[in-house]
Amino acid sequence: MIVYVMFVLVPMGFAFYYSLFRWRGVGPPTDFVGFDNYVLAFQDPIFIDALRNNGIIVFGSLLIQGPIALGVALLLNRNFRGRTVFRLLAFVPYVLAEVTVGIMWKLLLSDAGTVNAFMQSLGMGGLVQAWLADLDLVIWTLLFILTWKYVGFAIILLLAGLSNVPQELNEAAAIDGASWWQTQRHVTLPLLGPTIRIWMFLSMIGSLQVFDVIWVTSVPAVRSLGASATMATYMVDSGFFARLWGYGNAVAVILFAISFVAAVLFQRFLLRRDIEGAITRKAN
């Protein structure tokens, strides 16, 4: 309890306090500027880009990972030999550290990297790109990497949810003459509802805060032009490395506020039914 309050709640209070100052992190903050840092942030093109990038990542993740994960989970939930091995393989990307994943893709996608060389050798030289250096392309490349990395998490959750769908229901549906597809559509999916909503929630919060993969894959130059910055990377860049603590903390508070509002809205409209839902169902 004390640990929790001290290391989670107290810092957030301080973030707000510091954000009201122009402060370089040395000595107590004295130069009170009120909400200037916030005004500054919303006039700052890089911050706006970071917001847009976070938006792309949130919606991109939900719209791309959801269907893929659902398909793969349904596939891997069928009974067939070797299923365990395939499950393990599908989870591999999720287990790897963000940093290793980032560096791996950075090598694969560099100008003279494997992906480009591979395309060349397939005679698709026209598709060769500066995947991580092209200012317009980089955020989509990152979205691809994030999808590759995190889709396994959705699959794990969905498989756990699927294993709770009683086999009898599927069999009953089959006896009633429902095709495999109809069974999934009308029996399995509705029962997965709570799991899907929990995943959407976790994915949304995660996407808003994404840092590691972006930090190690994208060159600081690209990031500082806003092409691949997210709120979290911008916060660390400006607060910790540029020593603009007041400003960095203002970005932190905005990030916090956006995540929090999104979370509360989501909780209110979608998760309410499952509040004792997928993770805590039948607590009593």
Next chain:
Amino acid sequence: MVTANAVPSPTAKRRPMSWGNPLTYALALAVAAVSITPVVYVIIGGFRTTPQIVADPAGLPDPWVWDNYARVLTQSDFWRQVFNSAVVSLGTTLGVVALGVCAAFVLARYTFRGREVLYTFFTLGLLFPAGAAILPLYLMLRDLNLINSYYAVILPQVAFSLPLTIVILRPFLTAIPRELEDAAAIDGTGRLGFLWRILLPLSRPAMVTVGILAFVTSWNAFLLPLLVLGDASLHTLPLGVQNFSSQYTSDTAGILAFTSLAMLPALIFFTFAEKQIVGGLQGAVKG
């Protein structure tokens, strides 16, 4: 049956495994290929030399060279980072499990005013964007003189893992029937004895799940160590990978080898823990 919820019900019998149809395998293979090809490429790439890679980025090693891996494995930096990661992750895991069990125990088995408020307070932590607090957290740790110590990573990580831990553990502890507690009381076991002798053994699967999640999260953590472990001798593996790759940019083969070795522990660990994680989540879902 008092423990029915902890044991899979015998009626949920599985259909016997059969060979699936070819389409299933084709799809499953495609999924597997997409997820592991890049990883396999990196591992194999570590067996090549940088000139080989430059000449033909997509080729196979010819000949296979062990030198890159040998170089990394004989580096004292690498082993120190492994050691640091292990200390930090084990410390975090112990802290999370110990504190998580205590908090969940109180929230599950004691009735007191404000209990639900307190629980909601913790579940709110799930909504809490941990990353947003990192700057003031850094300042606070600096004021506490904890920067450049293992505690600077362990304590915050424990704190940030608590909400999820409590949300997973509490239903487990609640589900254990009161009759057991009464029986224990009649046998002269106090509340703490009940916790120690009956609840803990019964909720072990949930605790293992929680522990694994905390361990893996901590092992992979990057942002917090990046900010609070300025001292290179305390760097954890993710920081090491990052340093190595920016320090030896032209040594592609070396980076590939270092990256492979850095992912190995996570892969091995996960291979053994996968059943437990999925099983534990199921357990939590079933309550």
